[in-house]
């Protein structure tokens with residue numbers, strides 16, 4: 372018995388090299404068939420998605436959704452199923468002293484699938500600066516909380532920026548790496564800030580060699596000093612070596628961490644970003660970031676293909692979580708996580724966090740999201756007029 376039938380969409384699933392006009396049948400929350408002209412049963416809910424793009428449920432690897440605890444935390448479903456996203460990762464909103472509310476109040480209230488990176492600072496992002504001295508880190512309790520929330524916590528997060536850098540230097544990253552190792556999870560590092568000392572190697576240059584295969588760099592194209600570009604104008608050799616080792620490169624835009632100029636020079640220099648993510652917050656949703664689909668549209672404007680941007684928001688982030696066998700694909704038998712998007716042609720303008728603008732002629736917007744077989748219409752969107760980006764004058 373087919374419960375739900377998505378009829379006539381343009382299916383694009385990079386995990387299976389699948390592209391074409393297919394119907395998708397869902398039964399008991401899982402994908403039961405992907406084929407042309409599937410016949411509905413008498414009880415089947417049929418959704419006409421002809422003319423729409425049908426892709427695996429989008430995965431946003433970097434968000435902030437500790438709603439009600441962090442001032443800037445977005446409601447998970449606003450960043451999630453109402454925005455075309457079926458799985459999101461909270462990138463370190465909570466530390467070991469503040470994490471308890473996540474499994475108790477956030478996860479049970481959300482339709483969107485949630486994973487977390489645990490901030491190495493004990494209070495997470497509840498105070499700024501989040502990490503300024505050694506006492507802000509409780510290594511033992513961090514590992515305890517990871518062990519008590521196995522599955523929900525997928526990594527340790529550190530922001531290798533701010534006043535902790537001159538005070539603690541590389542030790543802060545070493546402690547975060549130790550917590551990740553002791554907890555048996557990966558490390559996610561926010562890069563792109565300041566020098567440890569005048570003329571010396573940046574904290575980024577010092578931390579990159581500590582990262583192993585599966586660890587994650589986020590804010591790859593940050594325009595801030597101490598980013599992945601060296602003083603000679605070339606990509607840091609340490610970054611290219613990390614990429615070679617299998618360190619996962621995430622691009623999280625955020626309100627302060629994306630430069631079109633750095634992106635272009637890094638791409639020319641051989642950097643291959645693996646995922647597109649938002650770093651969504653309440654102010655970021657209203658200004659600068661807006662939405663996951665707008666991030667995909669930015670990468671189209673940067674010259675990535677439609678297949679690239681869907682791969683970088685589905686199967687690639689799934690593999691960053693070691694979940695490529697369960698998420699990020701429309702393969703038969705998978706949980707039915709599906710995003711239905713619309714592609715609009717226009718003269719769109721995107722602004723990076725350095726004030727530079729970039730024109731593009733394609734924009735993706737969410738229409739309908741299916742999470743574990745349940746159907747959610749996209750909400751109004753982050754802008755007064757909805758989901759579409761700014762237009763050129």
Ligand SMILES: [Zn+2]
Nearest residue numbers: 433434462650
């Ligand atoms: Zn963030």
